[in-house]
Amino acid sequence: MNSIRWQVSCFLILCLAHSTVAQTIPAAPGGTTRLYGYTTKSSAAQREWEKKFQDGIVPANMRNSMQRLAARPHHVGSPYDKDNAEWILARFKESGFDAHIESFQVLFPTPKERVVEMLAPTPFRAKLQEPVLAIDPTSNQTAEQLPTYNAYSIDGDVTGPLVYVNYGRREDYEDLDRLGISVKGAIVIARYGKSWRGIKPKVAGERGAIGCIIYSDPEDDGYYNGDDYPKGGYRPKEGVQRGSVMDTDHPGDPLTPGVGATPDAKRVALSEAKTITRIPVLPISYADALPLLSALTGPVAPEPWRGALPITYHVGPGATKVHLKVVSNWDSKPVYDVIATMRGSESPDQWVLRGNHHDAWVNGAEDPISGMVTVIEEARMLGKLHKQGWNPKRTIIYCAWDGEEPGLLGSTEWVETHREDLQKHGVAYVNSDGNERGFFDAGGSHDLERLINDIAREITDPEKDISVWQRARLYAISKAKDQEEREKIRKRADIRIGTLGDGSDYTPFLDFAGVSALDIGYGGEPDADAYHSIYDDFYWYSHFLDPNFVYARALAQTGGTTVMRIADADLIPYEYAGLADNLAKYVTDLEKLLKDKQEEFAERNLELTEGLFGAVADPTKTSVPPPHENVPPFMNFAPLKNGVEAVKKSAERYQAALANAQKDGAKDIPSSDLAAVNLNLMTIQRTFLTQLGLPRRPWFKHAIYAPGAYTGYGAKPMAAVREYMDEKKWAEADAQVPALGKVLQDVAVAIDSATDQLEKAAAHP
Numbered sequence: 004m005n006s007i008r009w010q011v012s013c014f015l016i017l018c019l020a021h022s023t024v025a026q027t028i029p030a031a032p033g034g035t036t037r038l039y040g041y042t043t044k045s046s047a048a049q050r051e052w053e054k055k056f057q058d059g060i061v062p063a064n065m066r067n068s069m070q071r072l073a074a075r076p077h078h079v080g081s082p083y084d085k086d087n088a089e090w091i092l093a094r095f096k097e098s099g100f101d102a103h104i105e106s107f108q109v110l111f112p113t114p115k116e117r118v119v120e121m122l123a124p125t126p127f128r129a130k131l132q133e134p135v136l137a138i139d140p141t142s143n144q145t146a147e148q149l150p151t152y153n154a155y156s157i158d159g160d161v162t163g164p165l166v167y168v169n170y171g172r173r174e175d176y177e178d179l180d181r182l183g184i185s186v187k188g189a190i191v192i193a194r195y196g197k198s199w200r201g202i203k204p205k206v207a208g209e210r211g212a213i214g215c216i217i218y219s220d221p222e223d224d225g226y227y228n229g230d231d232y233p234k235g236g237y238r239p240k241e242g243v244q245r246g247s248v249m250d251t252d253h254p255g256d257p258l259t260p261g262v263g264a265t266p267d268a269k270r271v272a273l274s275e276a277k278t279i280t281r282i283p284v285l286p287i288s289y290a291d292a293l294p295l296l297s298a299l300t301g302p303v304a305p306e307p308w309r310g311a312l313p314i315t316y317h318v319g320p321g322a323t324k325v326h327l328k329v330v331s332n333w334d335s336k337p338v339y340d341v342i343a344t345m346r347g348s349e350s351p352d353q354w355v356l357r358g359n360h361h362d363a364w365v366n367g368a369e370d371p372i373s374g375m376v377t378v379i380e381e382a383r384m385l386g387k388l389h390k391q392g393w394n395p396k397r398t399i400i401y402c403a404w405d406g407e408e409p410g411l412l413g414s415t416e417w418v419e420t421h422r423e424d425l426q427k428h429g430v431a432y433v434n435s436d437g438n439e440r441g442f443f444d445a446g447g448s449h450d451l452e453r454l455i456n457d458i459a460r461e462i463t464d465p466e467k468d469i470s471v472w473q474r475a476r477l478y479a480i481s482k483a484k485d486q487e488e489r490e491k492i493r494k495r496a497d498i499r500i501g502t503l504g505d506g507s508d509y510t511p512f513l514d515f516a517g518v519s520a521l522d523i524g525y526g527g528e529p530d531a532d533a534y535h536s537i538y539d540d541f542y543w544y545s546h547f548l549d550p551n552f553v554y555a556r557a558l559a560q561t562g563g564t565t566v567m568r569i570a571d572a573d574l575i576p577y578e579y580a581g582l583a584d585n586l587a588k589y590v591t592d593l594e595k596l597l598k599d600k601q602e603e604f605a606e607r608n609l610e611l612t613e614g615l616f617g618a619v620a621d622p623t624k625t626s627v628p629p630p631h632e633n634v635p636p637f638m639n640f641a642p643l644k645n646g647v648e649a650v651k652k653s654a655e656r657y658q659a660a661l662a663n664a665q666k667d668g669a670k671d672i673p674s675s676d677l678a679a680v681n682l683n684l685m686t687i688q689r690t691f692l693t694q695l696g697l698p699r700r701p702w703f704k705h706a707i708y709a710p711g712a713y714t715g716y717g718a719k720p721m722a723a724v725r726e727y728m729d730e731k732k733w734a735e736a737d738a739q740v741p742a743l744g745k746v747l748q749d750v751a752v753a754i755d756s757a758t759d760q761l762e763k764a765a766a767h768p
């Protein structure tokens with residue numbers, strides 16, 4: 004479930020939209036000022052240890068680890084998956100961590116029978132097989148490779164006409180309605196991209212389709228972008244993207260929602276599992292898709308629907324008749340999470356966690372091993388510093404998750420099992436999930452925005468003589484669409500970090516346990532994409548992604564420094580002014596969404612009255628006018644705005660108290676007094692959780708951060724309100740506002756309580 008490309012795009016969108024925020028404490032580049040959350044004395048010592056850490060990261064180590072971990076296919080339940088977990092365990096132990104494997108039993112379907120065939124107008128049977136390439140030494144491990152499939156597709160055997168649905172999003176079906184084409188009783192063929200893959204069968208099923216085929220169009224990740232593999236790095240014609248289509252009700256084992264999948268856990272029946280698709284779905288290559296798409300007649304596909312295949316794209320169905328059969332082995336499989344602890348010297352009950360997953364769809368050199376090897380290298384170096392006398396104040400926990408690809412299985416079951424402890428002890432979770440050459444990118448809870456900006460300012464880009472922070476910021480400016488956006492980026496002290504949806508193992512930490520989280524990585528530069536295919540292997544990675552492993556070094560430096568900085572801080576380095584600024588932006592976005600919808604629907608209704616659609620339509624083609632929509636009523640966002648205002652005031656007060664305590668000449672506060680402040684700080688992120696969770700998705704407890712029910716990986720901030728707005732249920736959306744406003748008021752109170760403690764401590768040093 005690697006999501007680098009998603010992160011980059013989310014990051015850019017958010018950068019483009021950000022506004023000025025008055026930072027109460029200036030950024031502290033260079034080595035003279037205090038680090039955020041540190042005393043003068045502790046800053047100096049910390050800088051020395053961090054420099055030692057960064058200097059000690061060795062690219063060759065990560066290259067060697069990748070060669071070992073990606074040597075064979077290692078999906079959930081495979082022999083090499085377990086072997087890898089044990090190998091990682093040995094590395095963590097070698098580094099001096101107290102490490103163990105924690106295992107869970109989860110539902111993991113694997114393919115038993117897969118058929119895609121066209122019965123009419125011309126018989127054709129899809130190969131559903133990625134070919135061995137002589138030049139690629141691991142592409143021939145056919146016996147161990149998982150066949151191409153979408154995990155958690157329901158079993159089915161269906162035959163029907165074929166309809167092309169573009170990316171298979173809800174708006175694509177509105178276009179189909181305009182063309183007078185229904186997918187009821189049909190099998191749809193959608194292309195990968197633009198929406199998370201699980202949304203495609205979900206919306207198709209809601210629209211009455213009986214089956215779903217997803218193919219990789221060369222426009223998305225094939226020859227349209229550059230030379231394909233093995234000449235270049237892009238997906239070859241028979242390459243297929245595997246992947247989970249688990250629905251978005253909750254991540255983790257479908258049979259144990261909300262509780263750890265331990266041997267004695269109560270399990271729901273398979274027929275009761277909410278996250279399995281309603282219709283069968285299979286992924287195919289464009290070599291297999293081409294005969295199907297070529298056979299379609301009916302209307303020519305709208306211009307934005309056309310991909311890069313050498314055909315005229317039609318919507319269908321015409322005389323096509325397609326047979327789709329999917330049958331899985333619905334087995335329970337073990338997942339092996341590797342958990343490694345370095346006990347804190349002063350506050351062992353405060354945990355800083357760092358993780359990446361180790362399972363892959365096949366060999367998975369990029370996804371996930373390129374991230375996993377940095378985590379292993381960080382642990383090695385932290386262990387080395389520990390031997391030299393470095394003692395982190397807080398406990399550090401390094402994690403290698405299993406079962407991320409099918410649906411965040413390993414991390415979710417672990418978080419569900421240890422939820423109470425995490426809520427008592429969790430300070431932050433720092434995630435990565437793969438890595439490539441390119442630009443630094445971060446998403447996260449915005450109490451850590453300041454911190455990750457500080458760290459990025461101190462890491463040097465391996466290929467340019469500037470910091471990764473400068474490079475990311477200039478990249479954002481280069482991509483800004485107008486002067487106003489460029490100005491906003493230039494004025495803001497920090498780069499606005501992305502909002503986390505549901506793309507990787509941070510989800511259970513932030514959305515279920517309320518632990519502040521970051522997701523970090525480099526990417527966006529390689530001319531390559533073999534995502535979730537047999538070609539994502541060591542040969543491909545070391546030729547096209549990061550041949551010298553210097554961006555691996557940059558990620559290890561970034562991840563490890565972040566962990567050290569949080570673990571050693573006198574005062575946990577959360578920041579709330581930036582958080583308040585982001586909350587304000589989310590509310591502005593909601594208001595804009597309402598206004599846009601009001602204008603859009605009013606305009607459309609007017610055009611219907613004018614007879615515009617009939618007048619401009621070509622009478623020789625079918626064209627259905629869009630439906631009349633009721634113009635949305637005004638909503639009362641006041642409770643939300645008051646909530647944001649309260650958080651803003653409290654944040655300003657906290658940041659002022661902190662600046663006062665950290666100003667030149669201020670006496671250092673004794674650590675015993677700071678301990679009380681830290682305990683208070685740890686409750687603040689937890690305050691965002693609600694008992695009931697999101698309406699209709701109660702597993703998701705966080706009031707601000709959540710994936711969208713129809714965006715999957717993509718985030719829907721303030722989802723309780725926003726999801727109803729997307730569904731045009733305005734009264735329901737309006738009814739959610741007061742409760743959300745109340746959460747923000749509670750957060751303001753929690754911040755105030757930490758400020759009171761801090762002021763008290765600073766007054767009596």
Ligand SMILES: [Zn+2]
Nearest residue numbers: 004005371436
């Ligand atoms: Zn991944």
